[in-house]
Amino acid sequence: MGARTIDGRTVAERVMEELRQDVASLRAGGVWPHLTVVLVGDDPASATYVRSKAKKAEAVGMRSTVVRLPAEVAEAELVARVRALSDDPDVDGVIVQLPLPPHIDEAAVIEAIDPAKDVDGFTPENAGRLFRGDASGLVPCTPKGIVALLDAYDIPIAGRHAVVVGRSNIVGRPAAQLLLMRDAAVTMLHSRSGPIGRFTREADIVVVAVGKKHFFGPEFVKPGAVVIDVGIHRDEAGHLVGDVHPAVAEVAEWLTPVPGGVGPMTVAMLLKNTVLAARRRRGWRDVAGA
Amino acid sequence: MGARTIDGRTVAERVMEELRQDVASLRAGGVWPHLTVVLVGDDPASATYVRSKAKKAEAVGMRSTVVRLPAEVAEAELVARVRALSDDPDVDGVIVQLPLPPHIDEAAVIEAIDPAKDVDGFTPENAGRLFRGDASGLVPCTPKGIVALLDAYDIPIAGRHAVVVGRSNIVGRPAAQLLLMRDAAVTMLHSRSGPIGRFTREADIVVVAVGKKHFFGPEFVKPGAVVIDVGIHRDEAGHLVGDVHPAVAEVAEWLTPVPGGVGPMTVAMLLKNTVLAARRRRGWRDVAGA
Structure with a gap:
């Protein structure tokens, strides 16, 4: 006796396979989706999560960049780095690994992310769209x-x-x-x-x-x-x-x-959001895989 | 037998009395809170609501302006008018009476409102803040x-x-x-x-x-x-x-x-939000009355 298992690994692998194909076709069209992850400090759990995200992004053929900053980084400096990634035309997705050190206001950092690149779906704009039942934003x-x-x-x-x-x-x-x-x-x-x-x-x-x-x-x-x-x-x-x-x-x-x-689904959806963001900010339509 | 009545008229009147005092003190400080209402077309119910909002705003000592536009107004023209009110330093609150004619995308018009003047609380930014449990925005x-x-x-x-x-x-x-x-x-x-x-x-x-x-x-x-x-x-x-x-x-x-x-509470809260907006965009703290 016992419940049937909802096997997240298998479902995530299927999503990853779809993304692999979609990224390949994007690259054939001259677009190489690029996920950037900002990691502040050296919490081992956070470092493990970030490594896993970067590795999976590369496994589906995307580019990934990890920006490492010391735990003592000033809030203004962090915000400036996040804003620079948001402004960089070569970047499709920007995420900031949470939690942040206590001297930093998380909301201020999150709000520095361009909503079109907010592949974690944490900005007020994307939260607001979801709350209003509008599926056009990026969803957590x-x-x-x-x-x-x-x-x-x-x-x-x-x-x-x-x-x-x-x-x-x-x-x-x-x-x-x-x-x-x-x-x-x-x-x-x-x-x-x-x-x-x-x-x-x-x-x-x-x-x-x-x-x-x-x-x-x-x-x-x-x-x-x-x-x-x-x-x-x-x-x-x-x-x-x-x-x-x-x-x-x-x-x-x-x-x-x-x-x-x-x-495993959380990471797969992060990559899916990154492909969505790469397409949408070029005015391309979504595809089934993303 | 029968339920006890929650008397919205009496409670709203109490709120209005507090607002009257707060508006008086704002005016003594050189700030005359200004609510603007955009009304498109000549639906009688909408016209009644707008008149009531303007009248109540004046009853607590605020200024109100109703901007009337014909039902055939182009979306771009309506958006431009809303944006102009948002940009006008003399305006504290901007609301657009809903519903709008079917040829107009309500979301596009709402998004033209400055979140700091969005006294209906309908913009994605304010919706997003509320959804995230953040009470610092303007609430519907x-x-x-x-x-x-x-x-x-x-x-x-x-x-x-x-x-x-x-x-x-x-x-x-x-x-x-x-x-x-x-x-x-x-x-x-x-x-x-x-x-x-x-x-x-x-x-x-x-x-x-x-x-x-x-x-x-x-x-x-x-x-x-x-x-x-x-x-x-x-x-x-x-x-x-x-x-x-x-x-x-x-x-x-x-x-x-x-x-x-x-x-009656809905209108009272609209006026309360307008006083809040008038204070906050000047960097003043909220008071009990607002």
Whole structure:
């Protein structure tokens, strides 16, 4: 017995294969999509994420550049660097690895990114478009990857009850918005909304993005539900684990594993956004692969 | 028996009185807040709304200007007029009365408004800030008025279950966001999310913004709930009625009437936003009244 696995690695690999073909055709047309990543300081986890993004970009045939800045960089200097990348006609995507050191105002740095190159979808302009139900902007990668996973497994969204636990700007809020745009009834929960079980036990789809190891147990799940685990933590034994307790597999019908669920999709969607940005800023139409 | 009335007229009048004092002190300091309203075509309902906004602005001591344009105005001409108002240092607030004629792209016109003067809170920048939980922008007037009404009656929001029926960019989506920012558990429903009763019958607070006369009956309400009626329609006898059926008063604990509920608050919040905009673009701090 146990839930069926939503295999993010396989779906992400399929997306990467489509992107490989699309990048090849772009390059044949004289456009070599270029992702730039700004990394401040030497946090090992951040460095690992950035390396992985750059490596995957190159795996689909894109260019990538990592701009490394010391942890003590002044906010004005960082903003100027981000703005220079935004202004560089040779750059298609600009992302800033978060979190930033405490002396820097993240919002000020994010707002220095040209919305047309904001492949993380974090600028107010792109957030505002998404919030207004307008799909023409660049959409945050993790929520976009979650919806792509549901689609890959033909899991219906319209008319179903989706509950999003966690209200971050990177995952929870945009995930709720995307599920709303796909015609779900959507409930948003968070650390101050009271006991979650009352809502999650009624839900067809639950997105868990709370950042607490094994927080979400089987007592919160309706039999037959779809559970998406956005968390990633290292346990005492050094293994990667999620926000969802393994026992949820005994109740849910579908479950994303950690690792190998949402994670690979996030990077795939970042590359997809970069191809989209490369096309759109040249006035080219989107293609199925991107 | 019957629900207690949330009296929007009285609360709005209190807000207006605070604004009157604030405008007087601004004028004493050499600043005369100036609201401009762009009206395209001669729809009688739109003309009535615009007249009411201008009249109320003057009632609190502000200046107001109504810019009337013919229904056939070209989009480029309308955008140019809106941009000119945005650029005019003598103007604090710019709103465009909706709906616009079908040949005009509303989004293009809205985006011509300077976010610092966007007192309806409709630009992508202000929508994006709200969506990201950032209260530093200008917030749409009807949702802001709804929260102000709940506060005026000391109705708690944090930790309660709020259901918003309707997902418009003007009311439903921003109302859900404001209730989320106030720590409610928030469910968003709409025409394609399936039967609403399953959710609304569990809700502590229901915001009904569907645009259908007497759509929301007592069968949808939990005894003791708070029901906010955003609809406004004219019935066969010529009376104004809402989205909520009068029989809801037999079940709910609190109910906003139509007319005299949300409506007066919307205009009061527009004026409040105009005072906020007048202060902020001069780098002045907000005051309690605004």
